[in-house]
Amino acid sequence: MSHDMSENLPESHGSAGEVAEHGNPFADPGLPAHEPRRTDIDERAAKRAERQVSLMFVVSMLATIGFIASFVAIDPDKIVYIFPLGKVSALNFALGMTLGVALFMIGAGAVHWARTLMSDVEVPAERHPIEADDELRADIMEQFRQGAAESGFGRRKMIRNTLLGSLALVPLSGVVLLRDLGPLPEKKLMGTGWGKATQAMPLELVNMSTMQPMKAEDIVVGSLTFAMPKGLTTHDEDFQQRIAKDALMLVRIAPEDIKDDKSRELGFEGILAYSKICTHVGCPISLYEQQTHHALCPCHQSTFDLADGARVIFGPAGHPLPQLKIITDEKGNLVATGDFAEPVGPSYWERAR
Structure with a gap:
């Protein structure tokens, strides 16, 4: 048995050598003729x-x-x-x-x-180094x-x-x-829903929580209340767009603590109505510190002194919060007699300030 195997081995190796010598089974067949x-x-x-x-x-x-x-x-x-x-x-x-x-x-x-x-x-090309020579x-x-x-x-x-x-x-x-x-702003940023109010036809302030008219006697010193114009409801299709400009925050400060004379004149017996929209990027302001009369925007910490015309005392906001002129009607309800004196919200290129 061992003798037979030794006789077969040279023959097997010889056959493999003949294949290697006479031709490569994996030779490149070349490109077919171009048609x-x-x-x-x-x-x-x-x-x-x-x-x-x-x-x-x-x-x-x-x-x-x-x-x-x-x-x-x-x-x-x-x-x-x-x-x-x-x-x-x-x-x-x-x-x-x-x-x-x-x-x-x-x-x-x-x-x-x-x-x-x-x-x-088709043009064949041999593999070459990554860096090409001049040729x-x-x-x-x-x-x-x-x-x-x-x-x-x-x-x-x-x-x-x-x-x-x-x-x-x-x-x-x-x-x-x-x-x-977005739509072109045109003159839409220049006014708010409070622009419907006039001295002859004032517009009532409505409490955003109770949806009821706001009486001056119900607002106590140190309180912060949010309001919107009468006629605007949460069911309106464009409510979010309108409230983004119309939202008010009302504070009542002891008249002797109000530093700015113009701000005092626009208010009513220490009740001041400021825009709720921050003048930095338009976030709603909701934090109020009654001892210092400072309002803080939660987005970027712009801080406004509501006792001093809502001027900016800290943060990136560019100008004070606009203030709304308010009085009371014969029922004792707070009403607005006109729009803000300047646009609410952030600065933009068409603003004077």
Whole structure:
């Protein structure tokens, strides 16, 4: 048995040596012969492909224009039924479809251009070190110039111009979306709901907790109460927008402790009505220290001296809290006779201060 095995071993090794000597089973088969495309040999087919690519780029441009037109023309609150999506926002659907078509057509046009008109000759290259030598750099640049020439970018002006047009228009979609950061303020920041009040037709202050008119006799020294104008309710669709400007905080300070004469005149028997909106970034102020008459914004710790015209004594706020002129009517209810003398909330570029 051992003799038979020793006789078989040399034969086995000899067969393996013959395979290694006569050929490599994993040899590189090389590249297949290049087969020209129809567009390579038929100029009419090439022209047809050029028109198809240009059409895709033109569709992209039209879709971008449609995106901008949809943004301007469609009501943001409009709801439509789209099968099978169901009820969706008409504006969101239109923006998504037009922008999707614009981007898809640029990509599809580029792919169709590459597959039908650009050079498809495969060029093998051996692996090389990461750092290229001068000869390799020159070879790469020559290949780039050759590829640019074979792509027809300079010769096929229709494709070039429509591609540049679509690429130039698509960024406008992003620029238009900047408009969706919010409505233009126009003059909306200059006034509040208290602007409806006049000397002849004053506007009642309503307690935000009880929703009842506020009587001067019910406000005690050292207290802090929040108010809003009569007619505004939490059920209003735009309540959050309006209360962000109309909210008041009322404090009652002993008249002899009020340092600012103008502030004393705007109040009623020591009751002072200030905007509740911080003049830094618009946070609602809700912390009051009755011994010092300081109001603190919880967001960034801006501190206002309510006994001294609500001037800023600490923190990043840029100006004092606006104060509302208040009196009482024949029923003893607190009423406002006009709007704030200056806009409420944070500073912005159109403010005088």
